[in-house]
Amino acid sequence: MNNTQRPLILVTNDDGITAPGIRTLIKVMTKIGDVVVIAPDSPQSGKGHAITIDSILTCNPINIDEGEQVEYSCSGTPADCVKIAVNEILNKKPDLCVSGINHGSNSSINVVYSGTMSAAIEAGIEGIPAIGFSLLDYSWNADFSSLEEHIEKIVLKVLNKGLPDGIVLNVNFPKTNTFKGIKVCRQARANYVEEFDKRSNPQGKEYYWLTGKFTNLDKGEDTDVHALDNNYISIVPVQFDLTAHHFIQNLNGWF
Amino acid sequence: MNNTQRPLILVTNDDGITAPGIRTLIKVMTKIGDVVVIAPDSPQSGKGHAITIDSILTCNPINIDEGEQVEYSCSGTPADCVKIAVNEILNKKPDLCVSGINHGSNSSINVVYSGTMSAAIEAGIEGIPAIGFSLLDYSWNADFSSLEEHIEKIVLKVLNKGLPDGIVLNVNFPKTNTFKGIKVCRQARANYVEEFDKRSNPQGKEYYWLTGKFTNLDKGEDTDVHALDNNYISIVPVQFDLTAHHFIQNLNGWF
16 A cells, blocks of 8 residues: 655644644645544644643544545644654654644744644654644634645645754745745744633632733734735744754853 | 832742742742742643633632742643733732742753743743743652752842843753752753553553653753753753744745
């Protein structure tokens, strides 16, 4: 069954294995390579780079829809899915890991909260070229079809050229059908201003729902937010060496 | 009660509000400032930068031990604790956020999995100077007393000098009583090689425990792992702009 000319592609996400976003991504990837899907059995949005160390994991074969892909449903986080794929399920290291397509933006500071991007980053940590894809549309029934040709193009570029050790790609699509093109960007400096919704439970005890308003603090025209606002597809090269190298010399003078 | 000369210090962690590590940190902080503790009600190790968006949060006043600090126990992740502190509980922005002392290392790639560091990073995102402290000893009864004078010194430096926007500090202590000094470092390039422990439940269904072996791929003498191996306290300046700026120009040529 395994055509050795075709790359082995690991597919995961954070919205869960049945989400329309990952089903689109699987469809595109099966045109390019041999596809193994190991994705969360339930939504894992906002799980960041969480891993499961104080509970058990399950990872079971499953058939969601037709196609040549092999699929597993995992009880863990997106980062867990990549770990169990690489170290337990797959019998060779994948040539590529793709994560998504996320239902919603992972531009700017969203990258640190994102399960989608943490899966890609986990693959990068394991030495696998990796890309996270996201669409700026949170709806379950978002239209992913117009993304397909662009995803294929980006994936083929990465398979052809490779990525340097320590770098993965964060690709976001604006909510439009008329993409102006691709822009390589830096991550915009932004945060969320939270507005906790305080309520009382039926016994009168207080609880909160976390809600927040995305606040872009960065007026730069080279940011992902700016590109997306102008209907460009944004690509940010993301690293997991978090060292602020430019501050080391200054900090050395403190001690 | 509030002495306006004293800084307002937010304390949190990921091992939970009763952990000896945070109790030591609170003790040191009450010497320096007015302390508000908002910490998880249960262990949150490995939760990375997870936030709670699909469930409720509680955050209730609690008294754990004596002292001038005000304390709240929160049902959420470390990042949730900082969000609810800044946006709901505190009536002014804290002058500093400290997280820890973590029971175990957050050097090298551990920074991306760490709830302790994600709390510090969340504070940094909110524009608050922040430091995560960790001790390379996973035991609940680790000896934190020898760390106190060094933590005080580092905190006073940060309060005095401030930190640039977008940078927080990741401080790790080796497991020794004879610290050789402080080294400002970069994050070592490392990963975990997972060894999933596969078992069967009483009904015969398979499940896994995630276990892994830390594997340092980086022989540099300027890394945090190297410093800690040589009994130095390591400080890595950490940024949450994950952009690999050095790869932007190259990547621009692809499209």
